[in-house]
């Protein structure tokens with residue numbers, strides 16, 4: 282993997298990001314590079330800062346120091362080093378380049394499945410209604426919901442809502458997709474259908490950072506696993522390497538042990 | 546009881562009641578429309594503003610909610626023109642008063658609705674790249690409307706009844722018409738029976754219409 286920032290800059294470059302909520306340090310100098318086409322899964326105990334890290338990447342959350350760049354462009358601030366926050370208009374444009382899928386789906390309840398997908402396409406991408414509708418229908422069929430285009434979120438199951446959530450994010454053609462425990466709120470029998478969609482996106486080369494508790498998925502589908510603990514990156518590497526570190530990394534061992542105890 | 550009901554005199558002057566009812570409705574519709582604008586603008590401003598603006602808006606709401614409407618009506622109709630060089634008719638004065646009054650109540654309704662919109666929905670709006678204005682108009686307001694519709698209907702209805710206060714400055718709305726007939730015919734029981742029935746009926750019709758609107762919105766959720 283290239284580490285030089287000159288000849289092969291990472292698509293996502295998180296460098297020394299720290300953040301505190303009041304006196305609680307939630308991120309402690311987190312650094313992580315993600316290359317185009319990579320699927321990086323983030324694991325770690327609850328409260329270790331996984332959600333906060335993802336939310337910093339599209340600046341839903343600001344941070345105290347460090348830098349986050351996508352395609353070489355500083356996300357939240359006018360230039361690296363300066364702490365001058367971008368204008369809201371600029372931030373909106375930056376955020377349109379990243380997609381996000383939420384644990385609680387967060388579909389717009391007054392819009393149909395197609396309407397949820399079309400909103401960003403028409404308002405942000407400036408597409409015509411007809412074109413946006415076509416794109417929405419394309420993505421809905423990609424996630425197996427072509428027949429639900431005109432259903433409201435309240436009429437869909439959790440798994441279906443989440444697949445609309447994914448379609449809404451990828452229809453914007455983001456450079457990178459952020460997924461935060463997207464199956465945690467689902468009944469176990471609905472997890473598979475959602476993960477299958479993520480897998481197929483990975484096969485298409487979508488760059489993803491995915492916080493998950495689905496260990497089997499992390500092991501099989503990711504190029505690298507990031508293990509977070511206490512607001513820092515405790516281990517990072519290909520799945521095999523990380524799981525092999527269980528013998529040497531005390532935190533990882535106790536996380537996996539507790540994890541197995543609660544899941545099997 | 547030696548009182549025999551006789552509605553003949555009421556029917557003879559019924560135009561006073563009918564015209565009064567139409568004026569009551571007109572006063573209510575205009576005041577509520579202005580009040581909705583005041584309420585929406587201030588509520589949106591409130592939820593995005595700093596402490597000073599919030600304190601000022603809260604003070605306006607508190608003031609209005611703690612002063613009886615009838616006092617505000619006197620204040621605006623008799624008080625204001627004696628202090629500043631302004632002249633307006635009684636109906637205009639009342640519409641002004643009820644607008645400001647309803648605005649205060651509606652700020653509260655809209656503010657609590659705006660604050661009840663789940664943060665996740667706003668985050669989702671940010672995440673797809675909507676600007677603050679787009680998030681307001683396409684995400685926050687539609688959800689807020691759904692949340693507040695029942696409270697909104699109740700507020701509208703109670704504001705319609707509040708138009709009766711206009712009678713104290715001789716605006717010829719429904720209650721004033723009733724007083725006029727009472728004064729000229731002394732059929733006090735009959736006139737107030739009929740007037741009450743008219744308020745009730747209009748209230749029911751309004752409520753029915755508002756519930757229809759609510760149901761349409763709820764169906765589209």
Ligand SMILES: Nc1ncnc2c1ncn2[C@@H]1O[C@H](COP(=O)(O)OP(=O)(O)O)[C@@H](O)[C@H]1O
Nearest residue numbers: 302305307325326327328329330331332333334
């Ligand atoms: N908005 C917030 N205000 C204050 N503390 C927060 C906020 N969001 C998260 N935290 C705290 O930050 C820490 C990390 O949270 P989070 O990023 O959600 O962890 P994870 O996703 O790994 O469970 C937790 O201790 C949490 O309580």
Ligand SMILES: [Mg+2]
Nearest residue numbers: 331332333462
């Ligand atoms: Mg989390």
